[in-house]
Amino acid sequence: MQSILNTQYFNEYFTNGFIDTGVSLPDGLLEDMKNHYKNVAEVRNDYPQYFTKNEHQAYLEGKITGSLFSLLPGLANKMVTKLYSKSYNKAIHLEQTFIEKVCSHLLQQNCQRFFKTRFIVASYDIYLGNDHNHRSFIDIHSDIPNFHHFYETENDITVYIPLIDVNEDNGGRLAILPESKCKLKVPGNVLLRLFEDAFLNIPAYLDENGYIDSDKIDATAMKNFINGAPYKALMENYKISTNFVRDYYADKFIKNDWQAGQVVLFNNKTFHAAETWRNPDYNREIYMIRLLPIYDAKIQLKKTLHGSQFNKYLIDTQTGSIQLYQDSVDLSKIPQQEKLKLRA
Ligand SMILES: [Fe+2]
Numbered sequence: 069m070q071s072i073l074n075t076q077y078f079n080e081y082f083t084n085g086f087i088d089t090g091v092s093l094p095d096g097l098l099e100d101m102k103n104h105y106k107n108v109a110e111v112r113n114d115y116p117q118y119f120t121k122n123e124h125q126a127y128l129e130g131k132i133t134g135s136l137f138s139l140l141p142g143l144a145n146k147m148v149t150k151l152y153s154k155s156y157n158k159a160i161h162l163e164q165t166f167i168e169k170v171c172s173h174l175l176q177q178n179c180q181r182f183f184k185t186r187f188i189v190a191s192y193d194i195y196l197g198n199d200h201n202h203r204s205f206i207d208i209h210s211d212i213p214n215f216h217h218f219y220e221t222e223n224d225i226t227v228y229i230p231l232i233d234v235n236e237d238n239g240g241r242l243a244i245l246p247e248s249k250c251k252l253k254v255p256g257n258v259l260l261r262l263f264e265d266a267f268l269n270i271p272a273y274l275d276e277n278g279y280i281d282s283d284k285i286d287a288t289a290m291k292n293f294i295n296g297a298p299y300k301a302l303m304e305n306y307k308i309s310t311n312f313v314r315d316y317y318a319d320k321f322i323k324n325d326w327q328a329g330q331v332v333l334f335n336n337k338t339f340h341a342a343e344t345w346r347n348p349d350y351n352r353e354i355y356m357i358r359l360l361p362i363y364d365a366k367i368q369l370k371k372t373l374h375g376s377q378f379n380k381y382l383i384d385t386q387t388g389s390i391q392l393y394q395d396s397v398d399l400s401k402i403p404q405q406e407k408l409k410l411r412a
Contacts, residue, residue: 070184071223071408093331097169154203188359191369194358204240209340215282222253225333226357228334232350233328239343239346242323245338252312263293267280282368362408363409365410368399380393382397
């Protein structure tokens with residue numbers, strides 16, 4: 069994270085686990101967002117769609133044995149759907165209606181000063197809604213590196229905005245394990261290296277700029293990669309690290325009271341957990357935007373996820389601007405010297 073954040077803000081992140089931007093959403097925008105998501109069907113939950121390719125087994129360890137997915141995918145999918153519908157009333161990914169509005173507001177308030185790296189992709193957004201009968205993600209975890217976005221890194225930054233107050237009375241706070249309290253972190257960037265090592269030397273999988281286009285990789289090659297020793301070792305590392313943190317660092321997590329509309333930044337690859345929502349009168353509502361720093365990996369961003377286009381916004385922290393692209397941001401057009409070094 070030292071290469072992503074300017075020193076002062078890196079220190080804040082390192083010590084507290086998050087950066088308080090000091091920015092709140094304007095009241096009108098906050099209301100617009102709540103109304104927008106109120107009108108999305110109650111039962112919509114996009115999480116199970118992430119399981120179709122079977123990469124979240126490690127996360128499910130302890131809830132479902134990983135092998136169930138291979139042996140009985142139909143049953144496993146039903147179990148996953150049940151698990152997630154117990155967690156959230158609504159989990160809505162990739163609406164993207166508010167990415168530009170929220171990011172523009174942050175840039176107007178000079179939030180680009182937090183960043184050392186120049187270009188950042190605003191990849192997709194997530195809305196999570198749950199009442200007090202839904203548990204949300206209260207188990208300690210870090211968001212697992214996966215193949216659905218192909219460009220998640222260990223240094224992703226999440227713009228995290230509670231749309232309601234989270235505090236001792238309401239519950240619903242985000243508990244974070246700051247790096248100052250525990251150095252253990254899953255080395256997600258190794259996945260990009262493994263991906264390059266596996267596919268960059270096969271011309272059929274590359275686009276016209278010589279970047280890996282994940283849509284061109286045939287199913288067997290992908291399966292071999294997933295079942296290969298390096299990827300399995302990474303997943304094993306994820307499981308062991310998560311269990312270790314659950315066993316020995318559970319008392320080191322920090323919870324903070326945040327107000328409706330308050331914008332904070334955190335890294336979803338650090339360990340975190342949601343607090344149970346206690347207020348029976350209204351729902352917990354969280355809005356997030358996933359920001360991806362850009363490395364010099366020769367891996368092109370994916371263009372669609374679950375049928376929606378994404379990865380379309382590019383933030384330039386030098387000019388303080390955000391640009392919308394017709395398709396996903398073309399990483400081959402970003403000057404090499406403006407990218408972070410994957411293998412440095
Ligand atoms: Fe998470």
